[in-house]
Amino acid sequence: MAHRALAADRPDPGLAAALEAAAVDGGAEEDEAGVPTRQLLVWAADLSADRSERERRLLLAAMHDVYAEGLGDDDLWLRVEALPPSPLRYCAQAGRALLEHRLGAAVDHLRAARRALAVAEASMAAAVVETAAAIETTAVIETTAVIETTAVIETTAVIETVEAAVACRLARGGAAIEAATRALDAASADAVQVRTTRRLLLLGQSYAEGPCGVLRSLDGRAAVGEANPTAAERWTAVPELRDAGLLLLRGECRVLAGDLEAGAGDLDHLVRGHGGNPGHPDRLRGLERLAIAHFLLGTWQQADAAVDVLEQADGDTAGRALRAMLSAVRGTDAAPRGRVWTWTNGRTLGSAEPDRLVIAACADAVALQAYRRHADILAAITWLNGGSAGLEDAPAKFAPLWLPAYVEAAIETANPAAEAGLAELGACAESVPYLMVTFHRLAGRAAESRRTPAAAEAAYQAGLSAAQTRAPSPPLHRAQLEYAYGRFLCSLGRTTAGSGMLQRAQDSFASLGALAFVRNCTQQRAAVTRGASPSPDVALTDREATVAGLVASGLTNRQVAEELLISAKAVEFHLGRIYRKLGVRTRRDLAGRWPS
Structure with missing residues (x-):
């Protein structure tokens, strides 16, 4: 079909219709020959004899460019800008503005699309009335009404899809779910648009409900046995993983839910798949999340590699904050003096994605944790726990990454929020099992601060048990538990057992290359050595x-x-x-x- 389209030198309505059908029926961003659906629609527009059909197909091609998050045809967009105002043109402009990080313009274009659709509906209704008054052929009137109603439904579906995309970019999970559900209920014939909307629905669900529900949907188990499934379950029972957006979402959710190796595998596959388009938004998001996954897994060289690529990419990414985090835990930079400046200090939301700001704040918190700057941690990330309107649902989504550092800082500074934060971390650990090790460590520190050593020891022992019996925990988390328990034992005078646990922690930190934490262990063991020599009855x-x-x-x-x-x-x-x-x-x- 591509050869026929390229060879055609005059309008061919039949071929144009066939090209459009090939573009919208399959649901993939490319046809079997690897031609983007956007290009199929551009050819269809060029072969259209009717002006309105040509304009509609050009706008549909622009929307497919938006769905692919590519903006890969400058000539197409020049042609779109030359078209007369219409609901679809406003939608295309809104989508482009969103991809160019012009959120204000995207919202304005979206409002204009809704107003234009309302005017178009009113005009069509008036035209039907006039036709009914002029002729008496019921079949003609009904056919005209059906055609016009179908056009309205298709346009409504596009508007709601763009609405869902804007809501996801702003981290508004509930709004994304509502808009995506309305788009899917419109039953559009464009399979590419439907697939995009289903992905946006799942992304909204990740904000509103967390990663576990999304993973159930992606596994095809969501609606089993449900008499009254939710909107997300109705539309995502058997989703496809053919597009990068779904692969990114699954990888992210797996990391946040604690399935670190599987999540890293998804994200690595995504990044490699976008190798020919280094600045693609999904690739940059994937690299940020891949760096986090490798950091938690203890494979820090791979984390370095992901950050290296991020820092080479154009665009405002969290690469700088992730680099500072890796340098801090390795102890390669001297601890800063005075007030610590972090990547997120002084930043405004502007065009930055809430997800990106939260990821950067998480990295800041870990870096400050290595420096033992607990008051600065609270200053850096308290805004994540304060219901910031600009961040919407992003802090809740990424809570497994920043909540441990926040709770530790609150405990170490005797902040009144420590108890509530610890309870929140415990609830989070129930769905993210690897966090249980950190929860017990911090419960032990909280018990120490209350001067209840029996409860502290029970918590530390529970943490060691969780490290052996629950989901694999990050090596850094296990080593932090060993350090805290060893320090606690030494403080009780049980120096033999305490020194052994500190040595174990030091070995774990050293194997990671976490020199900042190795130094803490060395100092603690030296302090024990300077005390009385241990004897059998010292403990x-x-x-x-x-x-x-x-x-x-x-x-x-x-x-x-x-x-x-x-x-x-x-x-x-x-x-x-x-x-x-x-x-x-x-x-x-x-x-x-x-x-x-």
């Missing part, structure tokens, strides 16, 4: 640790006895052993020695 027993924690929290001997259901004499006996082991003489000394 506190579990009962002694419990008694010490209660006394350090301010309880009297009688209150401790009542709490533990033992006698006051037993408390005095335990205190004597605790004082000798820790080298203290008074309750005040014990409180000062006890971890906070």
